[in-house]
Amino acid sequence: MNHWIVAPIVLPAILAPFIIMVLRYHLDLQRIFSVAGVVALLGIALTITAQASGGDIQVYELGDWPAPFGIVMVLDRMSAMMVLLTALLALPIVLYAIGSGWDQRGNHFHALFHFQLMGVCGAFLTGDAFNLFVFFEVLLIASYGLMTHGGGSVRLKAGVQYVAYNLLGSTLFLFALGTLYGVTGTLNMADIAVRVAELPPEDTALLRVGAVLLLLVFCIKAAVLPLHFWLPASYANAPLPVAALFAIMTKVGAYSILRMYTLAFGPEVEATQGLVGDWLQPAAILTLAVGAIGILGAHHIARMVAFCAIASMGTLLIAISLFTPEATAAALYYIFHSTLATALLFLVADLVMERRGGAITPKPPMPQSGLVAALFFVGAIAIAGMPPLSGFVGKLLVLDAARDASNANAVWFVILVGSFVTIVGLARAGSLIFWKSHDVEYAGEDAPEEEETDERSAPEPQPGLAFTAVFGAVAGLILLTLFAGPALEYTSKTAEQLFTPERYISAVLGGEE
Amino acid sequence: MEALVASAVGVLTAAGIFLILRRRTFPVILGLSLITYAVNVFLFATGRLALNAPAVLNKYEEVPYTDPLPQALVLTAIVISFGMTAVIVMIALSAYLSSKDDHIDMTAQDCVDAPGEDA
Numbered sequence: 001m002n003h004w005i006v007a008p009i010v011l012p013a014i015l016a017p018f019i020i021m022v023l024r025y026h027l028d029l030q031r032i033f034s035v036a037g038v039v040a041l042l043g044i045a046l047t048i049t050a051q052a053s054g055g056d057i058q059v060y061e062l063g064d065w066p067a068p069f070g071i072v073m074v075l076d077r078m079s080a081m082m083v084l085l086t087a088l089l090a091l092p093i094v095l096y097a098i099g100s101g102w103d104q105r106g107n108h109f110h111a112l113f114h115f116q117l118m119g120v121c122g123a124f125l126t127g128d129a130f131n132l133f134v135f136f137e138v139l140l141i142a143s144y145g146l147m148t149h150g151g152g153s154v155r156l157k158a159g160v161q162y163v164a165y166n167l168l169g170s171t172l173f174l175f176a177l178g179t180l181y182g183v184t185g186t187l188n189m190a191d192i193a194v195r196v197a198e199l200p201p202e203d204t205a206l207l208r209v210g211a212v213l214l215l216l217v218f219c220i221k222a223a224v225l226p227l228h229f230w231l232p233a234s235y236a237n238a239p240l241p242v243a244a245l246f247a248i249m250t251k252v253g254a255y256s257i258l259r260m261y262t263l264a265f266g267p268e269v270e271a272t273q274g275l276v277g278d279w280l281q282p283a284a285i286l287t288l289a290v291g292a293i294g295i296l297g298a299h300h301i302a303r304m305v306a307f308c309a310i311a312s313m314g315t316l317l318i319a320i321s322l323f324t325p326e327a328t329a330a331a332l333y334y335i336f337h338s339t340l341a342t343a344l345l346f347l348v349a350d351l352v353m354e355r356r357g358g359a360i361t362p363k364p365p366m367p368q369s370g371l372v373a374a375l376f377f378v379g380a381i382a383i384a385g386m387p388p389l390s391g392f393v394g395k396l397l398v399l400d401a402a403r404d405a406s407n408a409n410a411v412w413f414v415i416l417v418g419s420f421v422t423i424v425g426l427a428r429a430g431s432l433i434f435w436k437s438h439d440v441e442y443a444g445e446d447a448p449e450e451e452e453t454d455e456r457s458a459p460e461p462q463p464g465l466a467f468t469a470v471f472g473a474v475a476g477l478i479l480l481t482l483f484a485g486p487a488l489e490y491t492s493k494t495a496e497q498l499f500t501p502e503r504y505i506s507a508v509l510g511g512e513e
Numbered sequence: 514m515e516a517l518v519a520s521a522v523g524v525l526t527a528a529g530i531f532l533i534l535r536r537r538t539f540p541v542i543l544g545l546s547l548i549t550y551a552v553n554v555f556l557f558a559t560g561r562l563a564l565n566a567p568a569v570l571n572k573y574e575e576v577p578y579t580d581p582l583p584q585a586l587v588l589t590a591i592v593i594s595f596g597m598t599a600v601i602v603m604i605a606l607s608a609y610l611s612s613k614d615d616h617i618d619m620t621a622q623d624c625v626d627a628p629g630e631d632a
Contacts, residue, residue, distance in 0.1 A: 130586060137593050144600055156608035157619055160538055163601045164617070167545050168533065170597070174552040174590055181583065182559035233619060 004051065005060040005075045007044045008083050008121035011037065016114035024108070031098050034110035038094050041117065042087040045080070052080035053490065055497065057507035059127070067508045068191040074127035074508060077494035078332070082124040082255055085336055089248055089343055090117055092472040096347050097241045099465030100354065105150040105239070112149070115142035116245065123252050127508055129180065130187045132256065133173050136221070140166050143249065146242040147234060158237035165230040169220040176217055179210035190508035193264040193501055196271060204271035211265045211272045215280070218260070221253030223313050224280070225287040231310055232294065236302035240350035243302070244343035250313050251335055258320055258328065262498045263505075267323045280321035281407070285414045288314025292418040295425035301349045301358040304429055308345055308383045311422060312338035315415060319398045322405050325495040330397035332491035337390040337480055341382035344473040348375045351466070352433060360429045362436035368463070373434035375470055380426040382477050385419050390480040395419065397488070518558050525551035538605040538615045542598065549594035556587045 015037040023029045051058065052075050060073040094113060096102075103109035119139025126132050144166075148159040181187055183206045184195035199207060216227070223231040231250070235243040257280070265272040291311025298304035316338055319331035352358065355366035366372070378389070385391035395415060402411040480487060497503065525547050532544025560580030568581040609615040 130589075134589065134593075137597075141597070141600070144604070148604055151607075151611075153608060153612035154619075156604055156611060160601065160605045160608050160617060161619070163597070163604055164533070164541055164545060167594070167597050167601065168548070170593070171545075171548050171552050174556060177586075178552070178556045178559040178583075181586075187582075 001060055001064075002051070002058050002075070003060070004044065004048050005058060005073050005125065006062075008041060008048070008087075009073075009118055009125065011041055011044065012114040012118035012121070016111045016118065019111040019114065020108060027104055030110045031103070034094055034113065035091075035098070037114060038087065038090045038117075041121075042084075042091060045084040045087040048075055049080040049084045051075065052077050053493075055493065057497070057504055059508050068186055068188045071131050072127040072188065072508055073125045074504070075125065076504065077490065077497050078255070078258070079124045081332065081336075081490070081494060082251070083121050085251075085339055086117060086120050086124070086248055088476060089245065089339055092347070092469040092476075093241050093245050093343065095472065096244075096350075096466050096469035099462045099467075099469055100241065100350065101462075102150070102239050102241050102350075108145065109149055112142045112145040113245070115139075116146060118142075120248055120252060124255060127189050128187055129177055129189055129192065129260075133170070133177060136173065136252070137170060139249065139252070140170070143242075143246065146245070147238045149239050149242060155237045155239075158233045162230055162234040165220070169217055172213060172220070173217040176210055176213035179206060179213060183207045183210060188508065189260070189263055190505040193266075193505055194509065196264055196269055199271060201270060207271055208275060211275060212279075214260060215257065215276060218253045218256045219280075219283070222250050222257065222317060223253070223287070223310055224283045224317060225290055225314075226283065228287060228290070228310055232303050232306040235306035235309060235346075236300060240302060240346045240353065243306070244346035244350075247309060247339050247342040247346065250309060251316075251339055254313070254316055254320060254331075254335060257317075258331070258498065261323070262328075263501045266499075266501055277321050277323050280317060281411075284314050284317035284321050285410060286314075287311075287317065288414055288418045290314075292421035292425070295422050296428070298425070298429070299360055301352055301360060301429065301433065302346075304360065304425065305342070305345045305349045308422070308426075309342045311418060312342060312383060314418070315395065315398060318411055318415065319401060322402060324401065324405075325492070325499050327398070327401035327405075328495035328498060329488065329492040330394065330401045332494055333390075333397055333484070333488055334394035336487065337382070337394045337477070340473055340476045340480065341379065341389075341391060344375075344470065344477065345379040345383055347466075347470045347473060348372065348379050351375070351470070356433075356437075360432050362432055362439060365437040369434060369437065371467065373430070375474070376430055376434065378474055378477075380423075380430060384422045384426055386423070388481070389477050390484065393481060393484045514562055514564075518554060518562060522551050522555045522558070525554070536616055536618065538609065538617050541617050542601055542605065545601070546594075546598055549590070549598070553587050553590055553594075556583050556590060559583050 019030050019033060058075045062071045116139050119135050119142060122135035123132055126135055144163050147162055148156055184192050186192055186195060220227045235246060261276045288311050291307050291314050294307030295304050298307055316331055316334050319327045319334060351372045356363050382389040382391045385395040399412060399415060402408050405411060529544045529548035529551060532540045535541055560583035563577060563579040566577040566579040568579050568584055570578055
């Protein structure tokens with residue numbers, strides 16, 4: 001067995017308690033170990049991506065128990081890619097948190113950060129539905145701590161909502177898993193796929209209930225429209241570097257939808273045929289529309305970026321809901337892009353909030369206004385899907401993949417108009433925040449506010465490191481644009497692998513080869 | 514017995530949903546606890562209900578047994594939901610103590626969050 005597969009889970013699982021128990025009073029050591037851990041995770045992620053890119057599906061049996069009985073970790077192209085994305089995202093965020101001093105505004109930032117990475121990597125690698133639930137819980141529990149990091153009454157209040165919503169989501173997850181177990185008698189994803197295909201058509205009512213419940217759970221995580229209410233309040237009130245890390249959490253929902261609904265309830269499975277795509281697509285279209293309108297209507301930069309996250313999830317899920325290999329390849333490329341772009345914008349929003357507060361109204365100029373404005377401009381171009389950066393490539397791929405779909409008109413219309421509204425909203429915010437600032441310089445009413453902003457930006461130990469981290473995220477987007485060809489080749493092969501679930505099933509259940 | 518268990522799950526879930534839709538945090542947390550009880554009973558029943566049967570296979574003779582896997586799942590679910598209820602109680606308590614207000618919904622002022630701002 002290849003022990004690299006379990007390494008992305010084991011490394012943070014060991015590092016996080018080590019940071020809590022041994023280094024809890026040494027912030028500098030915590031920072032060193034945390035960054036070293038993320039770099040090591042990146043190394044591991046690159047190794048397993050290199051291993052998976054050959055096309056073999058590798059299985060790691062925990063405790064050496066054979067597949068349907070024990071829990072398995074499965075490494076295929078998609079899970080390797082998502083782990084790599086997690087590590088790539090974590091590096092600038094941890095550097096930014098150190099540079100901006102966010103990690104010292106409360107306790108245990110770095111430990112919680114690594115627990116969160118453990119949960120995310122585990123969710124991507126596991127091949128067992130109940131284990132997926134457990135890793136969801138790991139990442140959620142860590143996120144509760146990170147969400148309320150730094151305290152403050154508004155943040156705690158938003159935290160209560162966030163925890164309550166996710167507890168309800170977890171309960172729904174258990175109901176869904178219980179239903180599926182009751183019907184199929186197994187929780188191994190590959191085994192579920194086999195049992196579902198064998199089920200006589202007249203016994204599939206409960207199975208459909210389970211499949212839809214499961215879809216609901218993943219849609220809560222992915223913030224699809226009727227279930228998106230938790231996202232703006234929690235992301236906007238979380239510490240913004242944490243919100244940047246949460247950009248990967250919505251993608252865990254998207255990943256789970258792709259995984260379960262290509263493997264177990266795929267397009268060719270009779271029992272659940274048309275169940276997912278037909279419901280998911282209108283919801284995704286509405287998600288994009290609401291996200292774009294939210295960007296236009298937001299009064300606060302953090303809320304605006306949260307709606308950017310919703311809009312990009314809408315685009316992503318439109319691509320996923322087509323359930324064709326081309327659309328899935330586009331979706332996987334777009335996952336990479338939208339995670340990095342959302343995280344970049346959250347980090348820039350934090351730079352803005354630290355300097356002048358987050359309200360989208362004209363205020364006196366802030367320090368380093370030009371640099372922050374330039375970074376905001378890059379992030380806005382990326383998230384809106386304007387030409388030079390990878391958002392443009394991603395949206396183009398999605399539009400191209402949707403060309404043959406039955407309701408291509410609706411998809412094209414909403415994506416294009418949604419992008420336009422997004423551009424208008426971001427341009428409005430950018431000009432109010434960065435350009436109008438010189439008009440109000442001498443306005444009398446702004447004097448007290450200026451004092452308060454000064455007070456807020458006082459703990460600013462290494463802004464250089466914070467900027468380096470943000471530039472790292474920009475570099476990631478530029479690389480993704482420059483190497484769009486190889487990246488797309490990889491995601492196309494990934495999609496191809498996803499739409500031949502037989503290979504996954506035989507790799508998991510076929511025993512040792 | 515099936516009817517009894519099924520209606521227990523149903524009543525617990527209904528009561529839980531009713532409480533979750535309340536405006537203050539305490540009933541919401543109670544509602545979440547009720548729903549987690551409901552899901553625990555539900556998970557237990559997914560292995561089919563069997564009376565007086567051990568949760569292990571007997572190597573020597575054919576005796577009825579009950580499915581052990583849902584019991585393990587329930588154990589995990591209980592631990593997680595118990596821990597999470599404790600977490601939400603702590604967060605809700607500190608939110609209440611810092612804002613002197615235990616409404617679960619946020620007002621418009623709350624959402625524009627930076628302290629140095631005019632809402």
